[in-house]
Amino acid sequence: MSIKFQPPDDAAQDATRQHLLEAAGEVFAEVGFHSATVREICQRAGANVAAVNYHFRDKDGLYAAVLTESLRLSLKKYPADMGLPPKATPEQRLHAFARSFLWRIFSTGAESRHGRLMAREMVEPSAALDPMVKEHIRPLSDLLMSIVSDLLGDKADPQTIRLCAMSVVSQVVFYHHCRPVLSRLFPSVKFDPVSIDHLADHITRFSLAGIKSAAGKRAPACLPGK
Amino acid sequence: MSIKFQPPDDAAQDATRQHLLEAAGEVFAEVGFHSATVREICQRAGANVAAVNYHFRDKDGLYAAVLTESLRLSLKKYPADMGLPPKATPEQRLHAFARSFLWRIFSTGAESRHGRLMAREMVEPSAALDPMVKEHIRPLSDLLMSIVSDLLGDKADPQTIRLCAMSVVSQVVFYHHCRPVLSRLFPSVKFDPVSIDHLADHITRFSLAGIKSAAGKRAPACLPGK
DNA sequence: ACGAATTTAAAACAAGTGTTTTACTTGTCA
């Protein structure tokens, strides 16, 4: 029988379908779902206006496809295991986590779209956020919490682990999310590779000290009474 | 001459103008500038569709007015000097800064709009962001940097001050900005008053340790070689 | 090469948008 083989990795299956995904990724990341127009996307893709409705049911279907595709791209370039040495110290693993996270977020290629799309999801969550958290963010979160747990020691309660883990990621995503304010407050700060590495160093040192402090917490220490 | 007096504080000047500002604040905060429709705003305000164009030049003018008004409300409820004891320790001032910031961001009344509007500005900056940074965010940033500077000691370089200050605010705004992900990762975490105070305690302790560590930085310590 | 299925193209559709126009009401001072 002459049934067509499944294309090896659905690569270059349909030309216009791929062009559409590419163009839509750009436009959605640039102006967001609502401000993005099907016409603009199709024009960039060199396709007809009806192409979106033919290949992806509707605009929402296209957006969902873009989101999962952008995630695939981002994971391909920055795998979740982020090239750690197999028997690294928790300190090294924390540093690798922060650094790779920063690199992922501040990448400049097509794989940077996922970060920008996710930033928009934060302010206007779509139906595609749930699976995104389950399949992508949850594993990263678990990985970080295991690192933090190792740093805190055995007697750390889950809440402390969670708080410390959030303190780490917050510093990472902050520079991406608040960039409009940062660039206005400090026009001199750049996000070139060496700056990003310096940033990773700072975040790691800062967080290691914070975690160590949280590990030995008993009384609220130097905090003023409520 | 019978020239009308300037209303004392432009309070309740025009009824519909105020209603429009109120309704627009809600709608803009809920769905963003682009998705907000003039008709929805006018309907909530009990006004005619043409009211927006009459009282504020156009939709953009209304948005700008909403943003400055929301800032005024937020500052009225949470003044920038945040009720600090006049001669408090840097540690106390840091704690007050973090706590009041969290309270401001997680407030539930009409004054919570500013935080949500600013979150949207982060992902899609408008022309109104520049004055907002100059008049509101810059002073807060300077205040925090002075606190951090006191904690770091005299020999701290500006970059370290800046990095540490950003590490502090990042932890604060993170819980607001990434709430969609947080609520999916940890459905149990709440943001009631006592949780917010606990959060402020954690951020303060974590950051104090981090700052102290940054103060004594010389060699990259335990960081792995590049 | 033929014919059926798939894909593309142009045009039109239907709904929703911000804005403007025009007329009407209201309140104020001479």
Next chain:
DNA sequence: TGACAAGTAAAACACTTGTTTTAAATTCGT
């Protein structure tokens, strides 16, 4: 009271949006 300004109301305008329709073109197995 009566003209005059300020505010409101209803309707229509001009435009953009996502989507559908209809027809043409292309692809591909036989």
